[in-house]
Amino acid sequence: MSLSARLLAASALALGLAAAPAVAQDARTVREAEQLRDRALRDNVAYELVSELTTRFGPRLAGSDSEQASARWGADQFRAMGFDNVAIEEFPLALWTRGEASVEILSPFPQSLTVVSLGGSIATPAEGIEGEAAIFETYQQLLDQPEGSLTGKIAVVLQDTVQAQDGRGYGATSPVRGNGPTEAAKRGAVGYVLRSLGTHDHRFAHTGATRVGEGTVPAFAMSPPDADQLRRMIRLSDQPVRMRLFSTAGFTADSKSQNVIGEVRGSGAPDEVIVIGGHLDSWDLGTGAIDDGAGVAITAAALKLIEDMPRKPRRTIRVVWWGSEEVSQPPPAQGLAGARFYAASRTAEMANHVAVSESDFGAGPIYSLTLPAGAA
Ligand SMILES: [Zn+2]
Structure with a gap:
């Protein structure tokens, strides 16, 4: 229930942004959103992803072998789900160990x-x-x-x-x-x-x-x-x-982390991008099922549901499983190494990023929706 609720929010966002203004289009979009919702409520892909991720790889400390292996697995999952342009984008990371x-x-x-x-x-x-x-x-x-x-x-x-x-x-x-x-x-x-x-x-x-x-x-x-x-x-x-x-404790080695990326290309405005995702790394003291296995699983499953719709979204919807969200890094950067690398390597494309979100707050029922000013 809760996973599906999350997923619905992402799906509705994607479809809403894909809608044309005409009334007939609106009615069709609402109908499609309802179909997505109903499929999401029957679907178990997100749960299966988080279950396998946390069981297979356990803790996924940023820069660890485990995080790197889980990223390769993630890219395989994206390919198996039929996403476009699947890639692992690596970046250097100072490895901290406890x-x-x-x-x-x-x-x-x-x-x-x-x-x-x-x-x-x-x-x-x-x-x-x-x-x-x-x-x-x-x-x-x-x-x-x-x-x-x-x-x-x-x-x-x-x-x-x-x-x-x-x-x-x-x-x-x-x-x-x-x-x-x-x-x-x-x-x-x-x-x-x-x-x-x-x-x-x-x-x-x-x-x-x-x-x-x-x-x-x-x-x-x-x-x-x-x-x-x-x-x-x-x-x-x-x-x-x-x-x-x-x-x-301390920084013990030069290592690397990575973002895992897959997308469904837009049918009308493919250069305009909506990013959804969660972070693949976890702290070393648990398997990160909630923080943030849930987020990576929900967003990938949402994209899969959208991909399986008869009508493709107008814009490209990209799922990113961020690397190294949790650990801080030595100055000048501190946290969010994966997100920083993503932005720094796409400065020319940033203006085409229409909406960006991260699911990183567990998997409970949705109790509110707040959008930044100008979101419409
Ligand atoms: Zn988190």
Whole structure:
């Protein structure tokens, strides 16, 4: 149901843009959209794609062998579905690997926390980093500290992510992860630990990318229950919290990633392009079924349904399975390496891109549609 709902939105967009203004054409377009909807509700292609992708390749960290193999598989799927101009477009990528990570409380109540390194984080020295924790309930409290005030300390931010259907809670806490380590470093901190972004209450830590470059410190996310544990510790004891951080994360090799591209050529205005797609890479800690196996599968299945219509779309509809959406890269670029490469290698064609979208928000039912100004 939910996959089909996503797919319908993409299909309706494509058909709507293909419609001629005449009333008879409108009626025909509506009828075709209804047929597409009905076929989508019976169709299981998207589910089969995401199931096979995640089973066959598991985690698909950007620049890994697994991501590269999944791209070759993806191109084979596109060819088997009969898409036009199927291609794998490679680009260079600095490979980040997670290695080992640990955070231990040394006092007042010694114990290990459940943590992961943030994506793009640097390593600690081999002996780790030991220091007193400067603990903040909110990110703003950290930002309010003057430069130099955290010298030698480990900055810890306990801020909760607020649950919201449209993800605005996650949007609000994203800077805590993206910019937190550099803001902590500016104030003299030697390490950074945050409460995992997310509203889950199980004892997994959530990775996600942080900014890469000079002037940062080793950065970790702890699971939400571990953040709550720290809250209780500072209520129970007047002693400062001391911690030891250890991580071997870092950029370890020059590698490559790639975008996988296929399209259905337009029948009337083939040079005008509508891009749909999702990102093929995932973090290394899961198989990325939702983020973003769902997105790549939904959009490819939508294009297949459109391709199978008796009437071809007027414009070209292109599906792109983006490479390396998740990981940050060293400056000047940060995230979205695949999208940046796509745009940079098509500057002359950009004016012909009529609409571009990415499906990267899971596979639940559609609850709203918002278009940018001028979308009509
Ligand atoms: Zn994503």
